[in-house]
Amino acid sequence: MKLHITYDHPIPINAFEWTPATNRQSPHMHSSLEVGLCLSGKGCFFFGSKRYTASPGDLFIVNNEEHHIAQSDPDDPSRYLFINFDPALLLAEEPGLLLPFSYRSTHFCNHIAGSSPLARELTPWIHIVAQELREKSPGYLAMAKSALIQLCGRLLRHYNELLSDDERQVMVQTVRQAQSLAALVDRRFHEPLSLVGLADELGISASRLSRAFLETTGYRFSDYVSLLRVQAAKRELTGTDKAVTNIAFECGFQSLPTFYRVFKDITGVSPVTYRQSMGFCNE
Structure with a gap:
């Protein structure tokens, strides 16, 4: 579970x-x-x-x-x-x-x-x-x-101090690969992203990069991208009076239904309910 x-x-x-x-x-x-x-x-x-x-x-x-x-x-x-x-x-x-x-x-x-x-x-x-x-x-x-x-x-x-040199090298490589992917996603999550495309940029196979990221962070690539987009949306919902639709697309979501579904999956509430619960009642 x-x-x-x-x-x-x-x-x-x-x-x-x-x-x-x-x-x-x-x-x-x-x-x-x-x-x-x-x-x-x-x-x-x-x-x-x-x-x-x-x-x-x-x-x-x-x-x-x-x-x-x-x-x-x-x-x-x-x-x-x-x-x-x-x-x-x-x-x-x-x-x-x-x-x-x-x-x-x-x-x-x-x-x-x-x-x-x-x-x-x-x-x-x-x-x-x-x-x-x-x-x-x-x-x-x-x-x-x-x-x-x-x-x-x-x-x-x-x-x-307990790791062998070989164990340390493998673990460090895995963490560095995950860090490289995370850095790209952190900068570009508002754009359409592809694991295969990012893996090509980093010169790593998509399967290896996906495995390294999951082992290091516990997140699948798509879940991490969604998390960053929702975090950005939460900031916009409580810090601006932008329309929910504009926020969704600015934060990288390709459709409004997807935004509502992912936002509720992660936060437990809809974007409008979240905004209202934080004292912002524009919508």
Whole structure:
């Protein structure tokens, strides 16, 4: 099962606490990345066929390809603090920060013991992200993003030392290819775009580029293009008095029905309802 993640802030980062059920639920996956901190209690965390016990202070790394689910001990239910974020955030900032999440399941330990120096180094940054998003003090978006980058930078330094030269080379190449595609899409999403055409520009096969982008970001090419177009449309809907039709075409949609369908799929509401909910009642 693949979950659709929405974000509660203008920046694509969520922080939330969660208590897993005591009976094992169906595993899920999502395009976002996660770092989970066990705050209290006991239980298990499953990643595919892997099973880890969970105790207070333990951390768990979740990428956008592995099916996963946590389960609480019936006598001492576990509680987690999760930081959930869009990989595109790191892709735009420093693509290398995605390397710790670009692992292959069978060769990766998702568990960081709470007693380890790494867990003690990472835990304060998890709490800072959560605190900034919860309190929303002036500058909180920048502070939350900065704390997330600190967290992921420390993860990168740790896991980079565990990779062989060949593994590191393959992962770096994959991330760079995804970054190159993302950069083109970010600049030209308002134009008609073709994965084959962009792959030709980059000198990479379309199949390889598509796979690298999905592995790195969790997004299919077409879904990422739609996401950027909807994000641009949201800004226009709340920041201008332009007609919805004009906004749709300016943001790269080729038809109004497609715009309405994609916008609602991503946001859960129509463009007009979204504009009205933000206090803009021109239409």
